[in-house]
Every structure is written in C-alpha cells, then in structure tokens.
Amino acid sequence: MILSDKTLQAMLSAGTLTITPLIEDQIQPASVDIRLGNTFSVVEDSPSGMINMENEIRYKTITSESYILLPNQFVLATTMEYFDLPDDLTAFVEGRSSLGRMGLFIQNAGWVDPGFKGEITLELYNANRCAIELKAGRRIGQLVFAKKDAPTLHPYNGKYQGQKGATGSRVFLDNENQR
Template sequence: MIQSGVLPAQTLRALIEQGAIAADPAIIPAQVQPASLDLRLGTVAYRVRASFLAGHGAKVADRIAEFEMHRVDLTEGAVLEKGCVYVIPLMERLALPAGITAVANAKSSTGRLDLLTRTITDGGAEFDRIPEGYTGPLYAEVCPRSFSVLVRAGQRLNQIRFRAGQAVLSDEALKTLHAADPLVSGEAVISEGLGFSVDLSPGKEDLVGYRAKPHTGVVDLDRIGHYPARDFWEELRTTEGRIILDPGAFYILVSREAVTIPPDYAAEMAPYLAMVGEFRVHYAGFFDPGFGHASAGGMGSRGVLEVRCHEAPFVLEHGQVVGRLVYERMSERPETLYGAGLQSNYQGQGLKLAKQFRTASQIPSKKITATPPQPVRNRTQTDNAAATLPPRKKG
C-alpha cells in the first residue's frame, strides 16, 4: 500500500510497470527524477488562436480542431515563435489509480527562458492539476514569451509529480522540521510555507540580475552553454539595493536566502501572500529531495526568481519577501537525491541563467549563513495571481 505523501522515483517506476503511467515510445530512465517524472513533447505542435482548457466533458483534441490555425512537424525540429500559443500532445498518458493525484509544472530551464509551459487534460478545468482516476492523454500548452525557441520531439519542457493523500506540511510541522534540520539560516519566516526574499545587494560588480532583451535570435534548446548571454540579456546593476521593474519585461533575479530540501521532503514554489506587488515569482516551482542539502553534497542553494512585471512600474527592494516554499512529505525517501549522482544543473546555484547561455561572470552561491528575510514594509498590495515575479529549481 502506498503511504501518504509525494511519490518517489521507485514508486513512479512501479506505476510505470503497472501501466498507470504509459508512453509511446516507452519511458526512458532519464525521465524519472527523485520526486517527479519529466514529460516529453510529441511529434506535432498545433498553433492555436488562444490558450484554452478543455472543460468538463470535453476533449482537448476537439478543442484543438476548433482553435487550430496550422500545425508544425517537430520530428526534425521547428521554431515556436515568440508570442504564439501552441498545444503539443505529449508522449505520456495516465491511468491514475484511486487516491493518486498529479500536479505538473515547467522545468527550471523552461521557466528561465520565459517559456510558458502548462499541462492540460481532457475534461480539465485547471492547468497543471490532474485528479485521481484520470485516464487519458496529456498535452503541453507552450507559449514563448521572450525568445522564439527551436524545439524537437522528445524534449522535456515540463514535469509531473504524483501524490497520495495529503502531503503539505502545516506551519507547526514546518517549524518543527526547521528546528531539527535548518531550512534557511537564522529565523525562518513561516506563514503557509517558508518565506524567501529577493537579493538586490550590490556585489563586487554590482550585478544583481538580468533582463531579457526584446529583439533577439532563436534559442535552440539542445545547445547547452552555447549562446553568449549578452546577445539575449541585459545585465542589471544597482548600488542602491533596489530596481524598478518595467511592465511587460522579464527578469532573472535570485533569492537572498540559501534554502535546503531535506531527503524526506519535497517543495513547491507559491506566492508569498495573495498580494505582494505587481509581479509573479513562481513559473517553475518543483524542488526535489536533496536540493541544497548536505546529504546530497549541497551547502544551501539560492532560488532563481523568474520575474515578470504587470501593468505598472514597480519598485523592488533588497530583502523584500516575494515568495514562499510549500514543503511536502515524501511517501518514502527516494533512492537517489537531487544532486547526488544525477546531472543536476542547479545544485549549489546562485544567480544563474538557463543552461543554454554562457556568461562572463556569475554571482557565487551563498552558504546557508545568509541573513533571514525582513518583513515587507507598508506598501500597496495587489493580487499576485493576476500579476506575473518564481525559485523553480533543477533543469
């Protein structure tokens, strides 16, 4: 019997053997992460007029037929254009047992490219949420926001996590965990999760982040460390500990705190409160067991924040609390932890762009001795869900 909690890699492999998770072609070992499964793009992308959800009793294929403009063959690779919406059937499909639910999210490198990627299902009324008992195909809605991208069938832009029962830790349980195995240095700001703040302190070269350039070339997702960052990103520097976010612009920033995920837990990014300002900070939100943890060779890892400002310019200041990590229990400890024997791109990370880019300098990761976040000063608060500043995690 499966214990309550997030399902680890060994349980995912059992579900694959049982046919609850299936694919054509078959799932490969590299897709199975410590607490999630990478999903692969199929061979065709449908350019549609607008984003949509299938809705109760409807199939995604029928909605595609209604909204399709044209289709793109991904077998040999094709460009998905900036500002366009595509729906791509995934190679995986589900037949979830009773009591097992699933949630999907973009992978870290996907979020850092400002590549909006969400999972939709037949009969679905929400993005990225899959109810128990769901049987059917999976689709990725993909909308490049800052850069046009070259993608191919089989590439992995999003991932899915499976849960049995209730897994989220209460604030009291989170405080107990932090006391036994510190999740951040100093006093933890705990309110419906573990709060984290933005680091805008001037470093040696005053570099605090990057802003995407508006007119760039295509990014081939398979080219790792290939593109000079200066061709796609503007460096953000400050001597004042603050920046002004421009409406519609996309930023890469970093959390002030180094965080850890103990081996028996996983975490997901969420807004800090319903309202913290005109931005969103949780595009790519899964953190696997072992992220930044000493048991997996970590010393605390700072979270990269994928930030988009909305509607009005917004002053973002050093130490402002911008998000929270919601911790969940694993049903059992994964056989392999994030960063321990895996190709984990972002273990021990500091300020870091997506893996396709190379930079002349990187802000080094801070150890877990960073100062704790400070309370947000009085400021007008706006619905964070309707705005667009996340740390999403591994690549």
C-alpha cells in the same frame, strides 16, 4: 502531506531542513515566506535577435538593493535565503497574492526537488502598465513544503545544485548530455 509550521520549526531546530538566513516570522501556518535577494539578471541581446536552446544564453547580472522592473519586462532574481532540503522533502514556490494583484508575476518553474541545495532563482514578469520597484529583503513569495512517502532514490544533483544569485538557464547543457 503539506507540512505545518510546527513541523517546519521542528525540522529547522533539528537541522534536517536548513533555511538561512531565516527570521521567525517568515514561518507561516503552512509555508515559509521567501525574500528577494540582491542579484538580478536579464538576457543580453543577441545579434540574431533569437534565443535557441542549443547555445549558452548570455545574461547581464547586476547586484543592487533595488531594481526597477519596467512594464512587460522579464528579469531573473534570487531568493535571499539559501535552502538545503533533505531527501524526503520537496517544496513548491508560490507568489504572494498581494504582489500578483499589482501585476507582478513569479513565473518560477515552481518545483524544488528533494536534495536541492542553493538559492532559488525566480522568474519575475511585470504585467502592469507601470514600472514596479523591487527591493532586496522584501517578501516576494512562499515555499510550501510536502513530505514524500519515502526518501528519494536519486536526490537532486543537477545543473543548478548549489546555485547562488540569479542563475540563468542552463538548458543548453541538456543538449550536451544527449549527444
């Protein structure tokens, strides 16, 4: 069941859902608007010109109030908000239609697990022929929350728990856990 603004406001007031910082008009009828944070990360060039999933990927991270996303460029960004989801709530990351119409795609994996705590890393791609200026604090997307039928048996406690800032891929850790 997708949660309404009334339910979201009640959960925020009761402290069972935490979103900080949050201003009242971010709460929409069936979602919460998310704003762009001020850290951006791009994959550093590698000597081989190739990325593999067995080794840690190196990123160049900057803190800035704006970032110029060039045509056909990919950048990691973060939400301004920090989230703390209870064990019986999940969320979906969705882009804003008005930004998609400019050619800005939010390529997020799209899923926030129950029990997640942290800022959400967003994968942004400029499909336009023109550069797009990204500004911290601007509404970039929305979270749609859904209530689970019961609390999860194993709340999220993975490699991105507690993340702050634009956090690069940690897929190489999957390989270490499989050895």
